[in-house]
Each structure stands twice: as C-alpha cells, then as structure tokens.
Amino acid sequence: MKSSSGFSRLPRDWRLTPEALEQRWACLQQNSQNQVLQQALLSTSDDSALDCYQKNIENFIGVAKVPIGVAGPLRVQGAFAQGDYWMPLATTEAALVASYHRGAQLITRSGGAQALLLSEGVSRAPGFVFETLRQAGQFGTWALEQMDYFKAETAKTTRYGQLQEMHISLEGNHVYLRFTFTTGDAAGQNMVTLATAQICQWICAHSPVAPKYHFIEANFSGDKKASAQSFQTVRGKKVSAEVCVPARLVRRFLHTTPERMTDYWRMSSMGGVLSGTIGVQGHYANGLAALFLACGQDVACVAEAAVGVTRFELTDEGDLYAAVTLPNLIMGSVGGGTGLPTQQACLQLMGLAGEHKARALAEVTAALLLAGELSIIGALCAGHFARAHQSLARGR
C-alpha cells in the first residue's frame, strides 16, 4: 500500500490479531528476504501464544529473544528481602553474567549483603503558565493549600497509588508542580500519569487564577533520564546495600587486596567527578539492564536507575567495606511487562513475583549491583579486566 506521498503504509489496525499480523508482514515484503525474517521473528510461537503480548505492544511483528544467565545465589538481609536469591540476567554481552555471578558468590560467602529500602515515590510534574509572576505566585500559594483535594482526586483514579508530596518550583510566570506518589507494587508510571491528569483537571476547574495553558508533564519529573533532582530525592525506590568482605576472601576470590580496591575506589570516584557523572559508580547499568530485561521491568528506565553512589572503605580490621546507594530504582513486581511468560518466570525464579514483592525486589537489586561493583573493581585491580572479556567473548 503506497500513500499519496509515495511511501508504504502499514495497515491502520495496530492490534495483535492474526489478520493484522499477516497484513503487516505483507506490507513489510519489500524484498525477498522478508519471509526469512518473518520466520526468524515468529518461528517458535504458535498464534495463540501471541495473545499474551496484546496489551504490551502495538504493530506486533514478532519476538526478540535474549539469552538469560543466572547469577547467585545472592544472600540478602534486607528489611523486605531475606534469603538467598538466584538472579536471572538477560544480556548479549559476554562476561556480564560471569562477573555478577562472581560478585554474588563473594557477597554470599561474606555472610550476605545488608540492604535497606530508604524511601519510595514516583513523580509527575505538570507545568502551568501564567501572564505574570504575581499570578504565578498566587497560584503557587493556592496550590499549597489544596493537598487534600489533590489526594482525593488521586484516589478516584487508583486503588494502589497515593499522593504523598507536592513540590512547587516557580520560575518567572511558569509554575512546575511535582507530585510524588506511592504506587504499591507497580513501577507506576502510568498510574501517576492518570492521577496527575485527574488533578490537573480539578485544578483547571478550581484555580482562582486561570493558567494561560498547562501541560501534564513539563519535563521536571525525571522520567526516563538521569537528573540531579531524582538523584537527590527518590524516583521509584531508594535503596542502600552494604557488605563487609574479609580480606582473605578478597585475596582468594578477587586476587587483590582491600587496600588496592580502596585505592581504586578513590581514583575512580575522582574519575567520575572529573568526567561529570551524576553520582559516582562503576557499571550499575549492566546489572540493571540485564535484570530489568529478564524481569519485565521498563528497560528504558535504565536511563534514570543507573545513578547512585558506590563507596569502598578499608575497615579498622583491614577488611573491605563496600556500599551502594541507588535512589532511582523504578521497579515493580506487578504490571508492565512482569506478567509476560518469560518475565514472570524470571520473577518467580527469584521468588519475587506478584503483590507485596516490589520492595524486596528493589533491595535484592541493590545487592546485585553491589556484587557487580565488587567484581568489576576486583578485576580492574587484579589486572584481569581485559583478559576476562577477551576469553569469554571469544568462546573461552
């Protein structure tokens, strides 16, 4: 089907029905190779199995397959997570699973990681534009007193989410409101969007000073991006995890010393500062992307989740103290992609599927990233970093 502008157009029906799927692939048939592609992307699924993707995708054409490796067991003693966890990591990068696996084992042998969920909240930040600074000020003052109404409006849209806080930022005749909600066991981005839409509607109906115009999100919530603000507050879950690794285990498993690892920490934390990162850490993104992918989290949130602070310190006894703090863990144990077959299986492998598991999931995630920091820094200190990548990527 060619449009008048001379380009092919997909059928308008973007649902996942067998007919729409067939029409879509017919449209993609621009060259002889496409039947092969269709087979590659659809090969292993009978049509009925595809129904599960109905609410998670538009213009469905197939399934991407990513291998999963397991790391662990990872022992965690948190406020919500307690036990030894098998961690499923989906990635195409050689050495990643091996590295996290080594770190997880080291933590477990050291008695496990302590973890602590510190706070929770997901934000939406509508923007309101007024004629003057004075009006903006009036609006801000008024809004501060409407929290009860805002909470009531929120309750109309969700059983799980609750409005916790509102922050006002005024810049000339612009006003940004940042609403922060708890979202139960879901990651919650859609939940907070719907609640905020409801609040905005109420504001427009009741504000004593009418905005010229407004937007439901004015790029002030930190959604899908690393930001200083989210780093300093919370986006999703804020978790800290720590472990004390005895010097003998550092030597035995990482082939280096606590002293050298703290030397590395010092130089690399200044490396982070010198290169202008938000927070300082090693490679949170690796573990996060692999875990998010395996467990049906929103992988795009790696953008915001992969910030935090890693700290290594030599204890008075000569052992290695290591801690990670992650303020932006956007994660859920329900909703989003968590119910899809392979993703649900991965959550179940951890024992963290379904309700009342999101907080434990966040604590375990922090412990996993701690494992990753220990392992990579160990490799960098022992001089194994390049070699490990080489041997694993080239088939061992």
Added chain:
Amino acid sequence: MKSSSGFSRLPRDWRLTPEALEQRWACLQQNSQNQVLQQALLSTSDDSALDCYQKNIENFIGVAKVPIGVAGPLRVQGAFAQGDYWMPLATTEAALVASYHRGAQLITRSGGAQALLLSEGVSRAPGFVFETLRQAGQFGTWALEQMDYFKAETAKTTRYGQLQEMHISLEGNHVYLRFTFTTGDAAGQNMVTLATAQICQWICAHSPVAPKYHFIEANFSGDKKASAQSFQTVRGKKVSAEVCVPARLVRRFLHTTPERMTDYWRMSSMGGVLSGTIGVQGHYANGLAALFLACGQDVACVAEAAVGVTRFELTDEGDLYAAVTLPNLIMGSVGGGTGLPTQQACLQLMGLAGEHKARALAEVTAALLLAGELSIIGALCAGHFARAHQSLARGR
C-alpha cells in the same frame, strides 16, 4: 550442592552445553515450581538452536522473549542513511510503538528527516598513580609524545579499531589518559579495552617514570553512564537530525499547533535545566532501549546514549522546526548481540545488518528519536498524553 557456608552452588562449568544446562536447572530446583519455569524459559527451543548464544552468555538457563512492534516507514536523508526505514522496537510498554510510529509517519510525510553523523569515537581511560605531582607531570609530558607508539600497539590488537586521540587529565599525583578510538562497524567496547590493555603494557615497559600502580580503566571513559564529558565530546557516534514539519501537518496529525509545541519546548527545556539533567530532551531512552533490544545493541548503554539536546523552533513561515542531537550513540552493525537470530533479523528488516552499516544505523536512530520527541510533545500539547497510555495499556 551446598557449600560449606551453607548455600547452594551452581556447577562451575558456565558454558552452554546440554549437560551444563541440565545440571544448572537441577541446582535451581529448590521448589516444585522450577520445572514450570524451566519450560517457560526454554520451551520453544530445541537444544541445537541454543548454540547461537554460546559466546554471549554464561550460566545460560533460557531465553527472555520481548514482543517487537514496527514503526515507520521513517524517511531519512543522511550522509550515510538514505531511504525509508521500518523500525523494529522491542518493548513491553504499551503506547511506545504507537507513539514512535506516529512520529515516524509525520516525519516521512514532511519529506523526511535530515541526519548528519558528526563524529565518532569510543574511549578507554586508564589511570596511573605516581609518588608526586612532579612525576605525574613528567609522565604526562612523556606520554604526549608517544602517540605513534600507542597507535602501533593498538594495531597489534585490532584490524578495525584505530587510536585517534589521547587526552590527559592530571589531578595531583594521579594521571588519567583517555584514549579515543574508531571502532569500524562494531560498538567496540571490547575492542578498545584490548587495545588499551596493550598500550598500558607498553607504557609500563617504557615509561621513564614508573607508576606506583595503574588501572586499565579509572572511571573516566563514560562507559555505561551519563556524563558531562561524553555529552560534550562523543561516545560512539554523534549525530544530529532535523525536520521541518508544516503547520498543517502538525494540526492534522498532532492536533496542536507549532506555536504550542514551541511553548512546550521552552517550558520543558527549562524543566530539564531546573531538574539538572545532562542535556535537555524528552524521552530518548524509550526509543533507544526498544531499538537497542531489537537490534542486538548493548542495552546497558542506554545509560549513556539517552542524553542529548532537543530543540523546537517556530520558522518564519509558521512551521515547526525540530532537531535532536545525540552525542553518545554506542551502536554497531556487527559484533555483540547483532548476530543472534532475532536481532540479526531486525537489523536486516532495516537493511542495516553487517559491515559498512553502523554509520547509517546511527543516523536512522537519531531520526527515530526525533520522531519520538515530536510525537510525545504533540500528545502533551494536545492533552492526549494520559489518554493514549490509558487506552493502549488497557487493551484499547
């Protein structure tokens, strides 16, 4: 198998052989559910098909499946990309494909996006520690004159990569060298690691002043993290893309006006500034994560790739000028996960698999993200943002 510390241990063999796989799952059998999980993660593959993952994963236990939707066609007029592209996007987030699809169509109807690859380079940054600032200074001065040797060492490790630049940063008695390489059509992180290892070895053998110790990477290269430094230079590929959308198309397809979209841009770019993001943009991470996943890129690199600048402007004729600039597109058309079956199929669907395609791939990616910015900002301006998410996520 329980270790002496009382925890289960995976078999040491982390290769992907049928025997190792079977032993691994046996080890995971801690509860009755695990056979179901094993089936869910391995259901659709016969053993021989799993060989393809051999070099991409350790401790393999199965395959994660993520649905792919197609957006497009996306017309791109770049220095390397020329034509109409079907964009495969793997995600579990409702509305994502629909939104990028709408943006892609809008660009195509507007005559296509211009795109321009601006620069290329991937860095590794070893750190060297000396006794004194004076020694550090001597080392820096010496290193500056060894570029020819460093290039020769690089050539010993790779046919594709070339050392382009070295940047020196001295902080007290610490010296960070940042080597930037071109990496051919591969994303290249492993390539630059091996080359840098080779250079470091040469340095240690030849430096007139011996470092106390050194690390092959001192957290100064921007690997797997958003950094001001990478944002201001390049990491992977730096690409800019633009489109001019006629006012009538903005009204017809986005149900808003160029004026309101530039109002939004102004408020949201200040929203980005106020919240302290690196660069200012809307939701690059969404398109990046979905495309990276579909095409076998390193998804963890969303952390660094999802930074850049979006700019909207009203033209003298009243149309909408929109541009995106992405300095950190870590992408390759060969290597990493690009050769895996579904990933290779997705690259082929775009016509961008294999050698000599990486630059076009980066240009098309920038155009895709431009489509995403247009579509989401259109929705925010028209007041459709919450509604679209609601209807798509709840099954239309």
Added chain:
Amino acid sequence: MKSSSGFSRLPRDWRLTPEALEQRWACLQQNSQNQVLQQALLSTSDDSALDCYQKNIENFIGVAKVPIGVAGPLRVQGAFAQGDYWMPLATTEAALVASYHRGAQLITRSGGAQALLLSEGVSRAPGFVFETLRQAGQFGTWALEQMDYFKAETAKTTRYGQLQEMHISLEGNHVYLRFTFTTGDAAGQNMVTLATAQICQWICAHSPVAPKYHFIEANFSGDKKASAQSFQTVRGKKVSAEVCVPARLVRRFLHTTPERMTDYWRMSSMGGVLSGTIGVQGHYANGLAALFLACGQDVACVAEAAVGVTRFELTDEGDLYAAVTLPNLIMGSVGGGTGLPTQQACLQLMGLAGEHKARALAEVTAALLLAGELSIIGALCAGHFARAHQSLARGR
C-alpha cells in the same frame, strides 16, 4: 624573625592594634619596596579609623580600595521592595556599571520589575558515621522524631535564627543531616554553624546509637559552591523577577528587536546546556560581585549565588518578556561586612541598611541581575558587545 625551619614568621598577635600592625609590617620588610606598599595600603587612614575592622579581619595590614559606580534608578515592585533604587556597584572592570545602568534604566522606563521572594533558608549539614547501614537507618529514624529538641537547641544559640527543616540523606553507613534555618536579616552562615554545633552536641548526648565519629559540616550544605542541590532548593533567599519591555523600548535603547533577543535566548540557553552549567543565565556573577562588594556581603558567596535561570519570551503583542530566578542569594542587611563604613553607606544609599531590609535587598538584587541580562543580551544582539568593552576600557 626567622623560625627554625628557616622562614619568616608573623607575630602571633593577630589583633588589629597599632603595635601589632607595626610589628607585622616590620616583619614584611623583606625588601626596600615595602615602605611604599605600607603607605599604599594604609595611606588614607588614621589609626583610630582602623578600629572598625577589628572584628572582620585578622593579621590586618591595610585596606583595599575599589571604585564604586552607581546604576539606576532601578524601579522594583516586589513583595518587600517598592520604589526606585540607586544601585552601588564596586568593580574594577570597565563597562560593567555602564551595562547594568543601561539595563536598570530600561526596566524603569518599562514600568519597573516585578519581584517576588519565594523562599528563605540557610543550611548546615553535619555528617555522622556508623558501623553499619542498619545503625545508620536506626539513627535516621530516630533523628526524624527529634525536631522539637533540635529547634529548642537552636533557640539556645540565636534569637534570630529558627530551624525550619531537616533533610536526611543516608549513603551506606554514612548519614548526612541537612538543617535549614531562617536567619533573620543576616546572611547567617555563622548563625547556622553555631546552632548546628549545639544540635550536634545534643545528638551525641542523646542518640540511641552512637556514631563512630561525626563532622559539623560534611560538604553537603552548598556553602561557597554552586551545587545542583542548592539550585533546586534554596540557599539564602530565592527570588524571581520579571519585566515586560515594550518592543519600541527594545529598539530605542538596545538597538535590536524582541525577536532577536528571544533568538539569542534560545541559542544561549542551549549554549548553557551544552556547556554543562547549573541553571542557564548570562552573567549574574558580574552584578552580584559588584553589589556584594559594595554592600558588605560575603563576596565568596558569588560562587553559589551566581546560578539561576534567565528566560526571554516574545509576548503575543510582540513585546519582550524577561525573567530571572535566583535560588541562592546569600545576603543580609545586618552582620558580616554590612556595618563597615563604606559598605554601610552603600546600603544606606539604597535605603536598605539595617533590620527588616534583607528581603527587600534580595528582591532588588534580582531586579538588578535582570537589568544586567537585558543589557548584555541587547549588546550581543545589536553587535555592540565587543565595541562597548573596547571603548570603555580604553578610556572612551
């Protein structure tokens, strides 16, 4: 006087008495020139006049003189400032006063600047170190419930300051408390230090879990540095100011158009983003340093005060809307250097000396910086920027 290590030593008495002053200069007499220097630095003051500096300096050797120019009148309609203000600016940089003067006149002709004090607060951030994350968590939970005690302790140290808020940031076994105080009409840094010392003493006596060690300030308060945190909250006073300049006045006084000035704003705000500034603005530091110096403010606070957001916009009527927002105005109308002779005279020239004037002073300052932004951007748009500096610096 030579020490045993072979260097000259100043007399130990660092008070400002005639004898100590004489001994100090005797010690500086290492070369023949120093009598000339002594005359230059002390020439115009008789000994009794020096007493005024007694509490503001140690090791006094003389007086630095900086010329003051006046800009204005600057019309301000704020919540606290109302009227036309003469602005004393002390600087050695040619063209600075001329530029602010032009901007102030333009604002006044446009009917004056609106200004609004948005919030107030000065922080101190002690740090506490514990054995474990768990202890850190216990401490944090406990501290949250002690606000009444902390307020009572504060009241023991100051009549003017009040503890408003406490923010807790936990990172592994480290806990940062950030106390924010109002400080009356003083800039208040010493006030909050003494109050925090008192609180820390109380904490150490009462905490159920004893810290291993603590510091009264752990570099988390934003003192004397630009920080994302202070930018996003408040440090000192947060003020926004705006003006609407009719197009004809833009043309007549700035020799450019509102359209070009908004073009400049767009490009320069992206320039700020691309170069990685905190906030985006033009040259707040110029006006701040000159005003701080003239009025006895702590000039080192330019480091933190010179951040904020400038926004220019074309109104529907084709006029120029301009706004500045400054969240970190550390200023006082009493205390610090405000009581010294020339500094007090400058405050009096503005009519803003003494008690109950600090808030108006902050509003007027924001309006001054708005004037500076208008004037410099006007010069950049009209192509006068280089010429103005050249002619003024070379004697007209």
Added chain:
Amino acid sequence: MKSSSGFSRLPRDWRLTPEALEQRWACLQQNSQNQVLQQALLSTSDDSALDCYQKNIENFIGVAKVPIGVAGPLRVQGAFAQGDYWMPLATTEAALVASYHRGAQLITRSGGAQALLLSEGVSRAPGFVFETLRQAGQFGTWALEQMDYFKAETAKTTRYGQLQEMHISLEGNHVYLRFTFTTGDAAGQNMVTLATAQICQWICAHSPVAPKYHFIEANFSGDKKASAQSFQTVRGKKVSAEVCVPARLVRRFLHTTPERMTDYWRMSSMGGVLSGTIGVQGHYANGLAALFLACGQDVACVAEAAVGVTRFELTDEGDLYAAVTLPNLIMGSVGGGTGLPTQQACLQLMGLAGEHKARALAEVTAALLLAGELSIIGALCAGHFARAHQSLARGR
C-alpha cells in the same frame, strides 16, 4: 532631574571628572543622609587621586574599602613560582585570614607545596545560525580549515594573545565555535572578545554559506559561571598543587590525625557528589575572593574559578598527602584592576606584579587554596570549626 516617566536620571556623562562626580552626587541627593554617604565613600581621597579609576568604572561615586589581612609565608615550589610568599587577603569575614594563615604555615613547615601549571587558555564562543543542518555541517567543515586565517585575524587585534584551538559544536542548524586563546600575562577576557569580533567579521565576509545571524558569544565559553565544560578543559590557568604533611605536624598544628582527615575527605567528597557540585572541594571561593579582591583580579570570576578537586590520602608512612587541582583560574598580573594603587601594592607584596608573573601567580594561588583546604578540614576534624568562627567574629 526627573524624566518624563517620573524617575530621576543621572547625568549622561559617566566619566570620572570632578564636575560629573559632583553632578552625580547632586542627583543622588534625595534625602538628607546623602551628604554623609558622600563623605563616607569619598572621604579619604583628594580629587586628583581619583584619576586612577578613570578606565575601570563608569558613574563613579566613591570607593569601597575592604580590610586586608596577610597570610603566610607560603612556601611554593612550582614551575614558575619559587619561594616564600606573603598572601594579602581582602575580606570582611572573620576567621578567613586566620584559617588560611594557619594552613600556609603548615605547608611551609612541611617543606612547601609543589605546584604545576598544567595548561592555559581563555575562550570565546560565537554562535552561528543557519537554515538547515546541512548548511551548518558545511560551515563547520569549512571553518575547520580556516585556522590559519583565524590566527592571522587574531594577530591584528593583539600582540599578547594567540589563538590556540577551535572547538566546533553543532546542534541542529546551530553551530557554536569555541576559540581558545593564550593571553600573555593578562586575564584576557577583553582581549579574546576583540579577537573573536575580528574573526567573526572575517567569517561573515568569507564563509561559503552565509549564516542567518550570529552572536559573538553564545553562552558556551564558561564566562562568569561554573560549567562542566570549563571544569574539564581549562579556563584561564589550570594548576595542581600538593603537599605531604607529616603526621606529627597534623597533630601539633591541626590537633587531629591524618587518618581522621582522610575519613573527612571521603565523607565530604561524597557529600559534594550527593549535592551535585562541579568537582569536589571545600571552600576555594573564600581564598579566591579574598585574593582576587586584594590583587585587582575580576572578582566575578570566582563564579568559575571556585571549582576543582581536592584529594586527601594517607601515605604508606602514615602521613597526609593533600592535593588541589584548579582548572579555571582566570588571573592576570597586568591589566584589569591590577594597576590600581592598593591592588598593585598587594601584587608587589607577593613579588608578582607586572609582566611574566601571571603563571607564578596562578601557582601560588593554588598553593593558597591548598592551605585553606588543610586548615578548614583540620578544624572540622578537631571540632574547632564553630568555635573558631565564634571567637574571631565576636572579638576574640
């Protein structure tokens, strides 16, 4: 004199002549107090003495006086600075001189600070706007090849400054050129402005693709603001300084231990990271503002100069290694305010007035800031911080 808009107007003549000065004060006579103010601001100077300020100020109304204290001697072994320096510090903040003095003595007793000038350069960054990305790309490619012409144009405007580098940043149809110049012994901001104006004129005459419009500075040079870009490159002079302080001197003079000072460094550097500063340091701004003011530097440049990295480390021998690195020291030994009487005297007191002294001045400045870091961190570790401020500010 009242304008038609109802506000007082200063006489148009903004030169520093006795007549203009008299008229100006007559205009300021809005209340009975102003004669007292006039006396306060002009008291100590006869008319002829005011001529010296002729080229440094407009609308002159008097002189601000700030007390100067001396710190030192500060022993510096740099590439350019060699010897013991008396440091004049102008401030109104009690305890500042005392603290730097203590740090300077500690450094000197430890054998002095090593200092190393690492690089030099001052930037201007014009912005050029084109119709399309393609044109922008063409312009960028062309500009890269014109460096010889740009250097030749530079030479027409200055004998001291030389164009060293050009950096191109393209964002959509916007092009930022960042020219970096050496500026001899002057701070050089005006020098680089004039050179850039000349280059822009040449560009407009010769570019194969005409910009729609351009600006001589597009807020991309880091002038008068802390920026990630300047922090990572250089603005003015980049200098590192270090000292090794024996443990016994730490104990004797700072009443604490090297261990506790490195504990503090660790916690406070994370405090800087958590609060989102550019670089991590303690209070560079204090020493910089006081020295800049005493020595005729542009005090507004504290905004950009007060960034950098402080690092403390325990040596293998148990002593304290301390280093500071300052990449943005905008300083000159000639030009600006350096020739004014008291400022020149202060430079001469250091032996750093006039030509060929700017580099040594920068090295000494870095050593001074190192002294300040040692002293304040010592006070924070020993628990003296609050007490010292209290006793000195309240008259001992």
